[in-house]
Amino acid sequence: MKFYFMHLMPYADLDLDYDKDYNSAWITLPNSYYDPKKGHVLYNRYLDELEYADQLGFDGVCVNEHHQNAYGLMPIPAVTAGALSRRTKNVKIAVLGRALPLLNNPLVVAEEFTMLDNITGGRLIAGFVRGIGAEYHAWGVNPAESHGRFHEAHDLITRAWTETGPFHFEGKYYDFEYVNTWPRPYQQPRPPIWIPSQGSSETIDWAAEPSRKYTYLQTFTPVSMLAKYMQMYKEVAEGYGYEATEDQLGWSVPVYVAETDEIARREAKPHIENFLNKFLRMPKEMLLPPGYLSLKSMMGVMKAKSAIGGQQTIDTVMEKGMFICGSPATVREKLEQYQKEIGFGHLLTLLQFGTLPAELTRKNMEIYAKEVIPYLRESTGATVAAGA
Amino acid sequence: MPFREFTETIAGCNTRFMRGGSGQPLLFLHGANGAAAWLPFMEALSERYDVIVPEHPGFGASDMPDWLDNIGDLAFFYLDVIDHFGLSDVNLVGQSIGGWVAMELAVRNDTSLASLILNAPRGIRIPGLRKPDIFLWSPEETVRNLFHDQSFAEHVLAQPIDDEQQMVILKNRLTTAKLAWQPRLYNPDLEKWLHRISTPTLVLWGEQDKVIQLEYGPVLASLIPGAISETLPDCGHLPQVEKADDYVARVSRFIEEVAR
Numbered sequence: 001m002k003f004y005f006m007h008l009m010p011y012a013d014l015d016l017d018y019d020k021d022y023n024s025a026w027i028t029l030p031n032s033y034y035d036p037k038k039g040h041v042l043y044n045r046y047l048d049e050l051e052y053a054d055q056l057g058f059d060g061v062c063v064n065e066h067h068q069n070a071y072g073l074m075p076i077p078a079v080t081a082g083a084l085s086r087r088t089k090n091v092k093i094a095v096l097g098r099a100l101p102l103l104n105n106p107l108v109v110a111e112e113f114t115m116l117d118n119i120t121g122g123r124l125i126a127g128f129v130r131g132i133g134a135e136y137h138a139w140g141v142n143p144a145e146s147h148g149r150f151h152e153a154h155d156l157i158t159r160a161w162t163e164t165g166p167f168h169f170e171g172k173y174y175d176f177e178y179v180n181t182w183p184r185p186y187q188q189p190r191p192p193i194w195i196p197s198q199g200s201s202e203t204i205d206w207a208a209e210p211s212r213k214y215t216y217l218q219t220f221t222p223v224s225m226l227a228k229y230m231q232m233y234k235e236v237a238e239g240y241g242y243e244a245t246e247d248q249l250g251w252s253v254p255v256y257v258a259e260t261d262e263i264a265r266r267e268a269k270p271h272i273e274n275f276l277n278k279f280l281r282m283p284k285e286m287l288l289p290p291g292y293l294s295l296k297s298m299m300g301v302m303k304a305k306s307a308i309g310g311q312q313t314i315d316t317v318m319e320k321g322m323f324i325c326g327s328p329a330t331v332r333e334k335l336e337q338y339q340k341e342i343g344f345g346h347l348l349t350l351l352q353f354g355t356l357p358a359e360l361t362r363k364n365m366e367i368y369a370k371e372v373i374p375y376l377r378e379s380t381g382a383t384v385a386a387g388a
Numbered sequence: 389m390p391f392r393e394f395t396e397t398i399a400g401c402n403t404r405f406m407r408g409g410s411g412q413p414l415l416f417l418h419g420a421n422g423a424a425a426w427l428p429f430m431e432a433l434s435e436r437y438d439v440i441v442p443e444h445p446g447f448g449a450s451d452m453p454d455w456l457d458n459i460g461d462l463a464f465f466y467l468d469v470i471d472h473f474g475l476s477d478v479n480l481v482g483q484s485i486g487g488w489v490a491m492e493l494a495v496r497n498d499t500s501l502a503s504l505i506l507n508a509p510r511g512i513r514i515p516g517l518r519k520p521d522i523f524l525w526s527p528e529e530t531v532r533n534l535f536h537d538q539s540f541a542e543h544v545l546a547q548p549i550d551d552e553q554q555m556v557i558l559k560n561r562l563t564t565a566k567l568a569w570q571p572r573l574y575n576p577d578l579e580k581w582l583h584r585i586s587t588p589t590l591v592l593w594g595e596q597d598k599v600i601q602l603e604y605g606p607v608l609a610s611l612i613p614g615a616i617s618e619t620l621p622d623c624g625h626l627p628q629v630e631k632a633d634d635y636v637a638r639v640s641r642f643i644e645e646v647a648r
Contacts, residue, residue, distance in 0.1 A: 136569075137523070140569075142570050143565060144566035144569065145566075283526065285523065289523055290558070290562040295558050302558070
């Protein structure tokens with residue numbers, strides 16, 4: 001198994017009473033809540049944390065993309081990744097965004113990813129997503145075109161990387177006379193591609209298709225759902241006549257590890273609950289604009305009635321395995337058990353979340369890197385490459 | 389008057405129609421919430437006119453055709469509908485997004501039209517006038533904002549919604565987004581060509597419309613040659629429901645005046 005340090009770069013100085021006046025930390029929350037002086041400090045702290053992961057021996061660092069919110073200050077992930085590309089030496093850099101449908105010209109992604117891949121000598125992992133529903137409110141892109149634009153942009157970018165240019169690209173949303181991307185990817189034929197998702201049979205079927213075999217990354221879901229979707233990927237692969245490797249399966253999860261179970265729970269509680277109840281807060285209409293999900297999936301959501309933004313506690317997310325928290329022994333045991341049962345090969349841990357301050361983040365990173373990673377490297381044995 | 393319900397295949401799209409009454413044709417183009425039921429105002433109009441109520445492609449029980457990308461596609465589709473039924477001297481009545489489709493149709497070809505009646509139509513932008521974001525409204529807010537008299541909203545909200553109706557609500561919302569998410573509920577090119585409409589036009593607006601502000605009415609009327617603008621007091625976005633008698637009277641009176 002490979003170990004990655006993921007950062008969402010939240011605006012941790014957010015006035016948490018914002019929700020007395022606003023129903024979301026996204027899109028409609030005025031940016032007067034953002035103080036650039038505090039932001040300057042946060043950005044540099046978070047970049048230090050990402051660089052520290054390189055020194056602690058993680059296999060990779062992961063940056064992300066979201067727009068117009070206090071949840072994560074990384075609207076343009078290439079800036080974050082660019083800053084890291086020279087300051088880190090060993091880690092893979094996974095850009096998990098680029099939200100392809102938001103772009104008027106997806107060749108921007110082909111270019112920024114190949115620049116990163118060339119500068120780092122092949123340490124880039126390319127993440128392709130549709131973005132969450134809120135992005136379509138933030139960016140004005142039509143959510144009803146989300147799937148169509150994603151697939152077309154994907155085809156354009158991967159062809160730009162693997163075919164000799166110039167060639168003419170003819171699509172419904174994009175039509176370019178000259179596709180001739182300079183630089184070409186350092187990794188040949190192209191960088192590994194990861195597909196983060198909150199769980200979708202359509203996405204799994206597409207990612208597992210033999211010409212792609214992309215790494216499917218399950219983000220922030222209960223462990224029972226993780227098991228279901230990983231199994232689905234394996235079955236789809238079998239249906240295509242091949243066996244999925246661990247390298248094709250990844251899990252992204254917040255983790256907090258401290259000296260004892262009790263200390264871990266006490267230290268993490270306010271910060272994970274702020275993450276859940278303050279930073280993730282948004283109404284259903286913002287999260288799921290029309291067309292973002294298929295009508296069938298939307299029907300399921302309407303029936304479930306549950307909306308994101310309901311009050312959650314540290315206990316509810318720990319019970320569901322959406323948050324792993326405890327002593328090194330507890331965390332080792334849980335992760336080992338899940339890995340053995342479910343068989344993912346990439347573990348992306350969010351070791352800073354919500355308002356978790358710098359000193360606790362560092363402590364979390366150090367204990368995780370020293371007391372959890374080496375044990376799991378040993379026990380989960382199987383070595384995997386960095387993706388399809 | 390009894391009405392018929394039937395499906396016609398036009399431009400490759402299975403389209404659901406309701407049709408009742410006799411006289412001059414009156415083609416009613418619905419708004420974002422579709423046209424599932426034969427409503428009292430349709431019944432009242434059918435006493436004088438041949439009332440034809442389609443569900444737009446992508447809405448309700450009609451198909452979602454592959455060719456449907458933008459509002460102009462619906463405009464051309466309804467020109468096909470007029471040809472398909474062999475209609476002439478059509479009184480084209482459009483509500484909200486349906487009013488937008490009606491204008492898009494009329495700037496393309498209004499030779500089959502006798503009158504054009506636009507009820508709080510979408511379609512143009514007034515710079516600086518901020519529209520409410522219908523896509524961030526909850527289902528309850530949506531219903532409440534449609535009406536001035538909240539007893540209408542209470543009545544709607546008290547009705548249970550079964551799975552089939554829920555699916556129609558989601559489908560209508562999806563197609564509304566497809567047609568109107570960006571640019572939001574207008575076509576920047578439409579305003580440039582509204583002067584081509586030579587059909588006598590009535591613009592109707594509920595004075596307490598919370599979905600599309602009343603301010604659009606006079607601006608729109610000024611862009612269509614000879615258009616008349618009228619407002620309905622104590623009325624929200626759906627005068628045909630909230631003030632059905634007044635609405636039917638104004639529509640009928642306008643059609644009679646035009647015919648004279």
